[in-house]
Amino acid sequence: MSSRTLSGRPVARHGWAQALVTVLGGLIVMGVVAVLGLWAAGAADLPGGSFPPVVAATVVTAVGGTVELSGDAGGLAGTEGGLTVIPLSVTLAGALVIGWGFLRPLRHRAVAGAPELAGWAARIAALWLLALLGLALAARHTFEISLGDGPLGDLGDLFGLTPVVGFSTDVPLTVLVGLVWLAGVLVVTLMVSRGAPLPAGLLRPQASVRPAAHATVRLLLVCVVIGLVIALFVAATRGHAVETFAVILLGLPNVVWLALTIGLGATWDGRVEGPFGLPMPHVLDEVLRTPDVSTLNLGTLVEHDGQKWWWLLVVDAVLLLATAFVMAASSPARVRPWQHAVHMALALALAVLMICLMARISARIGLSVLGVGDLGEGFSGQVLLKPRLGSALGLALLWGLVAGFAGALLARGARRRGGGTGH
Template identity: 50%
Template sequence: MQQPTTRAAGPPGAVRGWLDALAVVLAGLVAMAAVAALGLWLAGADSLPDGGFPAVLAATLALAVGGSVQLDGGAGGFAALDAGISAMPLSVSVAGAVAMAEVFLRQLRFRAVAGGGELLGRIARTAVVWLLALVLLAVVARHTFVVRLGGDLVQSLGGALGLTPEVGFHAEVPTTVGIGFAWLLLVLAAAFAVSRRAPLPSALVRYQLAVRPAAFALWMVLLGYLLIGAVAGVVTAIAHGNARQTMAVVLLALPNLVWLAFGVGLGAEWHGRLVGGLGLPVPKPLAEALRAPQGQQATIDLGTLAEHDARSWWLLPLAAVLLLAAAFLAARRSPRSVRLWQHAVRFALATAVTVLLVGLWTRVDADYGLSVLGVGLGQGGLGDLIGAVLGSSNPLASLGSGSLTLHPSLWTAVPLAAGWGLLTGVLGALLATRVQHRGEVTEEDPQGR
């Protein structure tokens, strides 16, 4: 008698696929929310009026995936607000990206090759769930509250005259959803480019040795800068006694600062300016360099930073050493059959792409201006909001007007990075000729470890 076939316990294949996609998205959102919430709390955002903390948290997550936040409000013809924020809190972004990539790749473990249709299906389902999450995030990321005009007397007079400005903020849905979708695709592409655990379709397997060693090595460079920056942050917190402020910077904007330092160390330039009392948590040399006379455009490079702190020159040898170490690592992880020029070109391309992404990620545009009949308003409210969303532990002292812009000069940064990658790629490959490459079989190590 034929025995009945027993089915494995668990949800059907289609349901399992959607549950896997949901797990990836939830992992990213939970990681980002945890890092952002702690950072915003340290930055003082919990003191925002009218229970605005959840909305600010949602706005921070929207910014972390490339969205933008618009601030608006006023009081008829008496008060007007013109403000907007476009800046990625990269500590939050990195936390979400790593969590999502880890969960996505873990679902594909124990495989060397994956079908193209299966991968596209997983990516499509994850994208659908992610888009729904982005829409929900943009809906939650809005809040309105009343801005105090000053003391009790001024507040009473303002109320009698109808001058009670309502100030609000909201995440722009098209930007948040559109760029957030591109952010997800970039995260998944980077995961497959960096991780040796990521199974590829059979047609793409032959390309992995041309991409993964260099991609992994440059990822290690970025992580190295994060580690150095975190150590420096802890030392600063202990030595200067401003632990809350410093840890808020670490949890919200550490990559923004240290990856900019990486680009500057390679000779790249950023252009921008800081006008008004926008209390962003940036190092003193950077803040001083951005405050050009009469609000003019400032150039941020090794020379201008060194004018305010001579220790900035150490960014050059630091970048050179870490990049050379990465080139050596990439060469060691590549087969010995890869020619020197091939390794140099691959590493140059990887370095150029890395600096391009760093430049795009570290762009900042933040402008605000709130006035009543041309007179700036008092403390609180909007100042706390902008300071919290941008990761500042020093909210604005006044709401008159101010701006911060910081844009990379990519047309010089990318070629410079390619040149550095070419040079260090050659040197790293030469150094790696004397060591065993991954996968090689020797008499002493017959298993090729």
């Protein structure tokens, strides 16, 4: 299929071949990141040839799919478990590649009709649907686990028990959520990219939406870059390089975006129990490894690890002011400071909402024999992390209003000193 500009000149084709390249590119990048991250985490040593299905399951969860844990050891034993976690490093890598592939055929355009954009997105979605089905069907495996020494091993030997643990995906839900994820990526890509063509009726609204969206996404990416630099420094100076690279390749945005919300004053509730834990820094694990659900915020971090954690507040303030300045400087000069404040507040609140929905963790696994549950710390555990959503969004709105207004005043002063008139 080809399309034409308003002047009638032909533009880049964007048909099925280009859609296939976009989808395959996203899947390959996500798969490579997942493989390297899982290898660094030690998953390559899992028994029974389970590494490829685990990779598929990781990609599935990266686009919002669900993985169900199951187990069986006859009538005398059983297992239970559940897993809800999104490896946001894998998610971010796929989103960037798919977004780039979506925009590439549309470059050098000023306007694109709604039917054209919908048709191009539909091609990508159709191929993405097939990919999701393949991944969901591949992300399932079962393998035996050793009970080892101790009470569980003795009971297993006595009754001839061989527990089998497995995982699978909810295929319909995975496909549905994966398609919603793709739609979100494509919409955000159009909103964020300054050069992406839109239907003529949306050209005026974009003047207020795109600067805020672009600046906020840039804020999130800058946070990831800062986190990457810190993680590489830690790996080079404090050892545990392999474990650090596992965090970088699987969950770096989980950590840095969590830190962003904590710097804004948000509170998360959580608990760590058993052999599992949270990614670096280690203080997160210490704060949450308590008998009951604990709170994670600036106050508890300072209490456990000193005053240095107040730097999160300072860094957030500087980053938000810079983000608001960039937003105001790239907006039309006619936009007033209070409008910048509203735009910044809404954009930051949406970003925090996304973080709260995607960075939460819920994982539990338990093994019982003869009705005796959770025997052995090595076989049972729980990780829980969830935000207090209302207060997090309220704080984001407040920070956005203040930073947006201050950034608009700074941008106005810069325009006056530079003699510019804006857009």
